[in-house]
Amino acid sequence: MSKLHLAILGVGLIGGAFGMALKNKLGDDIFITGNTRTQKSIDNAERLGAIDKGYLDPIECVKGADIIYLSTPVLQIVPLVEKILPHLKKGAILTDAGSTKSYIARQIMNMLPENIYYVAGHPMTGREKSGVTAANKDLFKNKCYVIVKDTKAPAEVLQKVVDLIKLTEANITTLTLEEHDRCASIISHIPHIVAAGLVNLLDKNPNDLEACITLAGGGFKDTTRIASSNADMWADVCISNAEPIIEHLSQLQAIFSNMITAIAKKDRQTIHDYFVESKTRRDMILEETKDKYDLI
Ligand SMILES: NC(=O)C1=CN([C@@H]2O[C@H](COP(=O)(O)OP(=O)(O)OC[C@H]3O[C@@H](n4cnc5c(N)ncnc54)[C@H](O)[C@@H]3O)[C@@H](O)[C@H]2O)C=CC1
Numbered sequence: 001m002s003k004l005h006l007a008i009l010g011v012g013l014i015g016g017a018f019g020m021a022l023k024n025k026l027g028d029d030i031f032i033t034g035n036t037r038t039q040k041s042i043d044n045a046e047r048l049g050a051i052d053k054g055y056l057d058p059i060e061c062v063k064g065a066d067i068i069y070l071s072t073p074v075l076q077i078v079p080l081v082e083k084i085l086p087h088l089k090k091g092a093i094l095t096d097a098g099s100t101k102s103y104i105a106r107q108i109m110n111m112l113p114e115n116i117y118y119v120a121g122h123p124m125t126g127r128e129k130s131g132v133t134a135a136n137k138d139l140f141k142n143k144c145y146v147i148v149k150d151t152k153a154p155a156e157v158l159q160k161v162v163d164l165i166k167l168t169e170a171n172i173t174t175l176t177l178e179e180h181d182r183c184a185s186i187i188s189h190i191p192h193i194v195a196a197g198l199v200n201l202l203d204k205n206p207n208d209l210e211a212c213i214t215l216a217g218g219g220f221k222d223t224t225r226i227a228s229s230n231a232d233m234w235a236d237v238c239i240s241n242a243e244p245i246i247e248h249l250s251q252l253q254a255i256f257s258n259m260i261t262a263i264a265k266k267d268r269q270t271i272h273d274y275f276v277e278s279k280t281r282r283d284m285i286l287e288e289t290k291d292k293y294d295l296i
């Protein structure tokens, strides 16, 4: 059997970690080409063992590839697929790591020629840092990796992608496009928006800024780590998953409105219930997931 050729388009944090994990497991049984936009990041990706050979041109990178892993920012994925499609070999499989799914998957499914397949995915792991230099081979280990069921890929194609992802030691979960986008909104997209809002609140109070920073302790740090995430990436996420995000942000706005009213009325019971409800739910989630995922 010939060597598996994997092409990674966007060898940053996620693409880099994927390459490192597979290279670590498969060694010389896999040949990984990678595409990034600068020679410096190609050099880094090669040096760190995420890829065997880097290309500045995505078309050169995918020539002859069996599986193409798309890990650029969300809004770059579809234009990149349009560009590489005519150059893919018969039977090639595309899979992506974008944080939002319907936006990407619906467009790719509409443009796929016969004999080229697509499986949508999303590793529910990452960091607030970007680039291949922030990647490591264990980033996916014991973390949830969503595979979307409804992208019309034949069962054997789906299985090939699942088998490859399993090598990263991620826990695979299958969801529909809509389920993914609603759940990713609640569990990931809204928390990032809220964390950024907490930090931006400081800028609404410039006279107190210095004293606030002196006071900042564990609570502020715990709730705002992800506010250091990449702005380009998160702008793409918000634009491409607008509907669920607007719905959940509106629900959160209503939750906060109720709290404002309760605090203004000194309605201690309602205020108390707010914290009891969240503590009960979070403790329950921690208990239920303690042997399964390292998510919360
Ligand atoms: N950062 C995170 O924690 C997670 C990110 N994701 C998703 O994975 C994807 C990649 O995210 P990261 O690895 O964090 O980003 P990153 O910024 O670390 O890497 C992105 C890579 O894409 C390349 N790139 C950007 N625009 C490009 C273009 N037009 N053409 C070709 N290459 C281009 C960059 O040079 C870089 O190598 C995104 O779609 C993101 O939504 C998914 C799970 C977690």
Ligand SMILES: O=C(O)C(=O)Cc1ccc(O)cc1
Pocket: 098, 099, 123, 124, 125, 126, 127, 128, 188, 226
């Ligand atoms: O840094 C963290 O804890 C994250 O939440 C990482 C993350 C970012 C984007 C995703 O689509 C999935 C996971």
